[in-house]
Amino acid sequence: MLSLCMIVKNEEKNLKSCLSKVAAFVDEIIIVDTGSIDNTKIIASQFTDEIYDFKWCNDFSKARNFSICKASKDWILVLDADEFVTDFFRDNIDKFIKNSLNKNKVGRIQRINIMEDSNGNKKYTERVNRLFNRNYFHYEGIIHEQLIALDGKTYETEIIDITVDHLGYTEEALNRTDKLKRNIGLLKVAVKNDSEDPYLYFQLGKSYYMLKDYKTSALYFEKALSFQLDFKLEYVEDLVETYGYSLINNGRYSESLILENCLEVYSKLPDFHFLLGLIYMNNAKFTQAIKCFLECTKFPYSKVEGITTYISYYNVGVIYDVLGFGEKAMEYYKMCGDYEPARNRIKAQLN
Numbered sequence: 001m002l003s004l005c006m007i008v009k010n011e012e013k014n015l016k017s018c019l020s021k022v023a024a025f026v027d028e029i030i031i032v033d034t035g036s037i038d039n040t041k042i043i044a045s046q047f048t049d050e051i052y053d054f055k056w057c058n059d060f061s062k063a064r065n066f067s068i069c070k071a072s073k074d075w076i077l078v079l080d081a082d083e084f085v086t087d088f089f090r091d092n093i094d095k096f097i098k099n100s101l102n103k104n105k106v107g108r109i110q111r112i113n114i115m116e117d118s119n120g121n122k123k124y125t126e127r128v129n130r131l132f133n134r135n136y137f138h139y140e141g142i143i144h145e146q147l148i149a150l151d152g153k154t155y156e157t158e159i160i161d162i163t164v165d166h167l168g169y170t171e172e173a174l175n176r177t178d179k180l181k182r183n184i185g186l187l188k189v190a191v192k193n194d195s196e197d198p199y200l201y202f203q204l205g206k207s208y209y210m211l212k213d214y215k216t217s218a219l220y221f222e223k224a225l226s227f228q229l230d231f232k233l234e235y236v237e238d239l240v241e242t243y244g245y246s247l248i249n250n251g252r253y254s255e256s257l258i259l260e261n262c263l264e265v266y267s268k269l270p271d272f273h274f275l276l277g278l279i280y281m282n283n284a285k286f287t288q289a290i291k292c293f294l295e296c297t298k299f300p301y302s303k304v305e306g307i308t309t310y311i312s313y314y315n316v317g318v319i320y321d322v323l324g325f326g327e328k329a330m331e332y333y334k335m336c337g338d339y340e341p342a343r344n345r346i347k348a349q350l351n
Contacts, residue, residue, distance in 0.1 A: 001097060003028040003071035004079060007054070007063045011081035012039040014167070019047045021085040025093075026077060032067040058186055061139035068134050078130045082168040083111065089161035093131070096160055106147055107131030107160035115169050123305040127234075131160055143186035144203045169210065183207050198227040202239045209242055218246040231265045240266070244275045253282040270299040274307045277315060286319050310336040317342065 004026040008015060023029065029048035033041055034056040044051050054066050068076055075097050079085075096102055108127040115122055129147050137155075139145040149155045168179070187204045194200065205220035221243035229236050240262055247256035256279045266272035277292030293312040302308045317332035326349060333349075336342035 001073055001094070002026050002075045002077060003030055003073040004077050005030045005032075005064070005067040005071055006079055006081065007032045007034055007060070007067055008036065008040055008044070008081050009034045009056070010036045010038045010040060012036075012043055014081045014084075015040055015043045016046070018079065018081050018084055019044070022079065022088065023047050025085070025088040025090050028071065028073055030067050030070045032063060032070070034063055058189070059142040060186075061141050061145040064139040064145055068138070071134065074133050074135055076132055076134050077162075079164065080166075080168065083164040083166050085162065085164050086112075087161065087163040092161040096131075096158065102158065103133050104136045104149065104155055105132075106137065106155060106157045107162075108157050109160060109162040109164060111164050111166050113166045113169050116171050125301075125303050125305075127159060129157060131162070142190050143183055144199075180207050180211050196227075198224040198229060199235060202235055205239070205246070206242060209246055212249075214246045214249040218243065218250055218252070221246060231262070237266065237269070237272075241271060241275055244279060248278055248282055253279070257283060270296040270302040270307050271304055274302070274304070274312060277312070281315065281319065286323065290316050290319055306339070310339040310342065314339055314342045317345065321345065 002025075004022060006029075008031060011018075019029065029044075029050060031041075031044040031048060031051045032054045033044070033051065034054050041051055050070065052066070052070055054063050056063070064078070093107075096107060106129045109130045111126055111128050113124040113126065115124055132147060136150055137147050138150060140148045184204065184207045187200055187207065191197075191200050191204070201220045201224035205217045205224065208214075208217035208220060221239060224239055225243065229239075231237070231240070240259065244256055244259050247253070259276065259279060262272070263276065273292045273295045277289045277296070280286070280289035280292060293316045296302070296307050296312040297309065299308045304311075306312075313332045313335040317329045317336070320326075320329035320332065330346065330349060333342040333346050
């Protein structure tokens with residue numbers, strides 16, 4: 001009923017853990033290797049005999065579609081080797097699959113990206129399209145490939161009960177795979193083939209952002225924003241937010257105030273209120289910044305861990321600290337729990 005389809009290359013570090021966590025929930029495992037020179041295929045053979053070689057041609061969609069054509073089941077689950085299942089409610093997945101009304105829908109799994117910043121690891125939660133019927137969908141795009149309906153029509157999606165941890169964006173993983181430079185090269189090729197696709201410029205901006213080249217990332221984000229966009233699309237939401245962080249990290253504080261214009265569209269997103277708080281904070285608009293950070297705490301959850309609680313409280317504390325209201329600052333630092341920067345500020349005030 002359900003085939004897991006994966007494309008891999010030199011994933012001996014992750015593959016066993018990945019497959020061991022998902023093998024019990026799928027009926028078939030298809031592994032397509034694009035040129036490993038380590039023990040990837042040996043590890044894969046512990047879980048499946050369905051292992052195929054694919055000559056890499058700088059096109060992720062071709063590799064994805066090759067893996068799908070090797071499956072014997074109609075329903076496909078796609079994972080990468082650096083994604084590890086933490087929750088998989090097979091009964092609920094079976095109900096989704098068996099419902100004939102869902103044959104041309106796409107299931108969206110929850111992916112928790114483990115990322116690193118100056119304060120250690122943080123989690124960024126998103127939904128990604130990963131479960132589908134191969135009779136109705138295929139992949140397009142040489143990089144950051146997208147599921148496209150075979151009839152070319154727009155399609156419905158549904159949240160499904162699968163959660164994975166994604167470690168591909170940790171500094172160690174990025175250094176080991178040289179993923180970002182590879183992606184930038186493929187994206188630039190894609191732009192040459194289609195210079196009118198804002199999604200490609202968005203992905204280029206994201207890649208440079210993760211390389212901490214904020215000046216270049218902002219340029220690509222600005223190119224993407226120059227197109228006529230639907231600001232309710234998820235990638236456009238991400239584009240706007242990451243553009244704001246690029247401007248802040250590039251010291252373009254006054255320019256970042258332009259994002260105030262997006263508040264009406266994103267008023268229900270705590271992550272956007274948090275970004276605005278940082279923008280106001282960096283422009284010495286402290287009253288407005290505090291208002292934004294406290295607005296974040298009214299929401300039940302956010303994409304970035306801590307925005308609805310300790311990170312926002314911490315920033316309010318920092319503002320009061322800077323303004324000389326030490327007692328008020330302590331009040332908010334104490335609301336941050338075990339958040340280390342807050343504990344360090346508390347210790348500094350007590351000494």
